[in-house]
Structures are given as structure tokens and as C-alpha cells.
Amino acid sequence: YIILRFYSEVVLRNTLATVEMDSRGKQNNFIKRSKGRFVLVMRTFKASDKIGEREIELSAALSRVLVPYIKYRSKLDLKHNYLLSNSTGNRLTAAGLGKILRKLSLAKK
Numbered sequence: 001y002i003i004l005r006f007y008s009e010v011v012l013r014n015t016l017a018t019v020e021m022d023s024r025g026k027q028n029n030f031i032k033r034s035k036g037r038f039v040l041v042m043r044t045f046k047a048s049d050k051i052g053e054r055e056i057e058l059s060a061a062l063s064r065v066l067v068p069y070i071k072y073r074s075k076l077d078l079k080h081n082y083l084l085s086n087s088t089g090n091r092l093t094a095a096g097l098g099k100i101l102r103k104l105s106l107a108k109k
Contacts, residue, residue, distance in 0.1 A: 003084070003100060005065050010056055014094035015045050019083040021070075031083060037063045 006016055019040065020030045029042050040056040058066070078085060084092035092100075 002065065002069050003097070004104060005062060007101070009059055009062050010040065012042075013046065014097050015042065017082070017084060017092050017094045017097040018044065020081045021083060022081065024081065031066075033063075036060075038066055 003016065006012070015029060018029045020028050023030045023032070023041065029040070029044055032039050032041065034057075037060060038058045040058060042054045042056065045054075073083075073085070076085075076089065078089055080091045082091045084097065086092045086096055
């Protein structure tokens with residue numbers, strides 16, 4: 001649900017898999033809370049060397065969806081700091097995110 005909700009508002013290629021919970025490194029993409037809403041800070045993406053860092057303010061509706069998800073995620077014993085996890089609790093890769101999106105968006109024959 002989180003993935004579909006995110007992509008219904010923000011178009012990100014497969015870089016959503018690289019989003020972390022905080023800004024530990026200088027080259028990471030991360031999400032932060034600002035004035036009750038979440039802001040997605042994109043530092044590393046396809047054209048980042050040409051256009052630089054971008055901040056995408058998420059809507060109030062998407063922020064309301066993220067709050068309970070982040071609370072739930074913080075209770076899990078995850079060994080990574082990425083926003084999305086796979087079914088085994090490891091970091092969701094870009095390839096894994098692509099597979100999920102294809103499964104969810106392709107119509108069954």
C-alpha cells in the first residue's frame with residue numbers, strides 16, 4: 001500500500017528503494033519530517049550530477065499514511081535504515097521494487 005500510495009503522488013523511477021530514514025551519509029536519499037509533513041530529499045538520482053539535490057514536499061495525505069507505517073517499522077528489529085523492506089526484513093532492492101510494481105500494476109489474463 002505504501003509503495004502504491006507513494007507512486008500515486010511522486011514519480012521516482014526505482015529510487016524509492018534507496019530512501020533511508022535519516023541523513024547519515026552525504027550521498028543518500030532520505031525522508032525527514034518538517035512542519036508536520038514529510039519531505040523527501042533526493043541527493044542521488046539519474047540527473048543529480050546536472051541538477052543537484054532536490055527536496056520534494058509530500059502531501060498531508062501521504063504524510064498521514066507514512067506516520068503509522070514508520071511507527072510500525074520502528075518496532076521491527078530491522079538491521080538497515082531504509083524506508084522499505086522485503087518479506088524477510090532485508091532492504092528492498094530496486095529490482096525487488098520493480099517486481100512488486102509489475103505484479104501490482106499488470107492485469108491478470
